[in-house]
Ligand SMILES: C=C1C[C@]23C[C@@]1(O)CC[C@H]2[C@]1(C)CCC[C@@](C)(C(=O)O)[C@H]1[C@@H]3C(=O)O
Ligand SMILES: O=C(O)CCC(=O)C(=O)O
């Protein structure tokens with residue numbers, strides 16, 4: 001790491017900073033007017049050593065309610081065996097179909113991710129979040145943009161703040177883009193000292209992209225549209241990589257690291273660090289933990305894929321809790337289509353579904369569509385500018401599009417129907 005993490009610009013350089021000292025300060029806006037957007041002045045609040053969490057971090061009771069002790073039963077899919085075809089693919093497709101039709105989450109092994117690269121990516125995140133706030137702020141997220149560094153999303157929201165820091169950046173395959181976009185991002189916003197860290201994440205993203213495409217082959221088989229249908233759709237996609245850092249929290253039962261939501265993207269590959277759990281999925285009214293399995297990636301369906309499967313595969317409703325004594329890190333790779341690609345279920349999927357219901361001959365040649373056509377650019381804009389991603393993003397987005405979407409003033413008010421606590425503009 002280019003800067004000495006033990007030297008803090010946060011005024012606490014008189015003690016040695018360890019892992020547990022990372023990022024216990026968040027930015028709080030000076031006045032409500034600062035929330036309107038733009039590069040506002042911000043005050044710094046030190047969370048370290050506070051006996052209680054500041055009010056904006058307190059989540060409404062319903063969201064913070066108890067977690068179940070019962071681990072979620074998730075299939076472990078060997079994607080390496082699936083790629084070899086035959087029984088491996090058949091079994092994988094069955095496992096994926098069952099998980100995605102119920103809660104939308106499964107785990108993957110046989111993915112070929114180099115453990116040394118996984119370790120470098122996790123350690124790189126630990127090192128980054130240990131840096132002085134002023135250094136991290138060089139990558140500060142610009143208003144309306146998903147990429148960059150944020151502390152508790154304080155620049156976007158005023159209530160139900162998540163107890164976390166994040167660093168997000170876009171990825172486009174080196175193969176299709178011809179450039180190393182992640183390396184370029186790190187060097188341009190953080191400086192050339194960060195080129196090696198950028199290279200780690202460039203490699204990590206390339207690996208995650210390949211695993212995602214392999215999973216798309218399995219998903220295609222599981223939905224009866226063949227191996228290449230969804231793989232080809234995402235081949236030239238752009239994705240988002242997010243490093244999540246959850247500091248220890250004095251009142252973990254009153255706040256959340258990441259609130260209840262469905263990922264707006266298509267597919268998420270999550271790497272959890274160590275044995276500390278935090279990710280939970282809502283099943284039959286209970287928040288069930290997904291315990292980290294050594295070497296496995298957690299995979300979940302997002303809203304964009306739910307639309308691409310015409311609602312057959314469920315976007316996974318999940319959240320992340322925090323801990324009193326221990327910090328937690330996770331790396332999320334969000335697979336997204338190319339911004340301008342139209343998201344609509346493949347005709348073969350709609351026809352097969354209609355045939356299964358005996359409607360292919362006359363009357364209704366295709367299964368009715370559950371969601372309108374959209375582009376990832378529009379959904380991304382909706383979640384960054386008009387709506388805080390939650391459990392109902394896709395339906396709210398469909399209503400917003402119905403009211404005119406990005407081109408219509410009325411559409412903005414349509415996006416404001418939701419719960420005030422969850423709806424803030426940037
Ligand atoms: C497109 C996106 C929006 C969020 C990041 C992501 O890339 C995918 C997941 C979304 C998010 C994590 C869902 C929970 C709420 C959120 C605000 C967060 O707590 O980080 C979401 C992200 C966002 O930055 O809007
Ligand atoms: O940290 C986790 O386990 C989950 C994070 C998450 O859901 C997200 O970043 O979208």
Ligand SMILES: [Fe+2]
Nearest residue numbers: 261262263318
């Ligand atoms: Fe998520």
